[in-house]
Amino acid sequence: NAGVTQTPKFRVLKTGQSMTLLCAQDMNHEYMYWYRQDPGMGLRLIHYSVGEGTTAKGEVPDGYNVSRLKKQNFLLGLESAAPSQTSVYFCASSKDRARSYEQYFGPGTRLTVT
Amino acid sequence: AQRVTQPEKLLSVFKGAPVELKCNYSYSGSPELFWYVQYSRQRLQLLLRHISRESIKGFTADLNKGETSFHLKKPFAQEEDSAMYYCALLPTYSGAGSYQLTFGKGTKLSVIP
Numbered sequence: 001n002a003g004v005t006q007t008p009k010f011r012v013l014k015t016g017q018s019m020t021l022l023c024a025q026d027m028n029h030e031y032m033y034w035y036r037q038d039p040g041m042g043l044r045l046i047h048y049s050v051g052e053g054t055t056a057k058g059e060v061p062d063g064y065n066v067s068r069l070k071k072q073n074f075l076l077g078l079e080s081a082a083p084s085q086t087s088v089y090f091c092a093s094s095k096d097r098a099r100s101y102e103q104y105f106g107p108g109t110r111l112t113v114t
Numbered sequence: 115a116q117r118v119t120q121p122e123k124l125l126s127v128f129k130g131a132p133v134e135l136k137c138n139y140s141y142s143g144s145p146e147l148f149w150y151v152q153y154s155r156q157r158l159q160l161l162l163r164h165i166s167r168e169s170i171k172g173f174t175a176d177l178n179k180g181e182t183s184f185h186l187k188k189p190f191a192q193e194e195d196s197a198m199y200y201c202a203l204l205p206t207y208s209g210a211g212s213y214q215l216t217f218g219k220g221t222k223l224s225v226i227p
Contacts, residue, residue: 004157031213040123040219042120042200042217042218042219042220043158043217043220044217045214045215048214050213058214090158092158094213097213100204100213100214100215101146101148101163101204101215102160103160103215104157104159105157105159106157107157108157
């Protein structure tokens, strides 16, 4: 079991470029989440999904889009990157609503926007 | 809306000394509280939840509803306890958002040998 994996691990973008971060989980979890982690700000929820084909906004969704076409994958897209999106991005998954407190995290993607 | 506050960004203690990582919350209902930990070069992981009332790696945390606190404690700190600790809250109402964790900003614990 790989658990939660994230691709890529590191990325540098220029302002205005686009990219997609991929999150995959092999635990058959229903719920998936994207967070960003910034110094002094902790973890903030960007978007989440409670099942295949569903997505919803979290605390800081602006500038991001997501898709969950397959249960095991959750994609985070940046259409036009901005320096304010420089951050470490974490994907997480949880089994279902009852165990939504127990989230399994990926290793993170460090994104720098210049 | 709920809020989780961890007043200390950094906490340094000597090995063998007691540790207390503070967490306060605001929430209109009766929440579930958790501690997550991120060791160096490892993934963020659940450490403990208040409902289970168990000790994990020597850590305990008691929910004090009167003081709206959920402090994490350990009587004798070890070097391997050095990590980033996040307090998190899960609302207990039903409906949209009830399965979203709200995290505090985290406290970095440094145990000095």
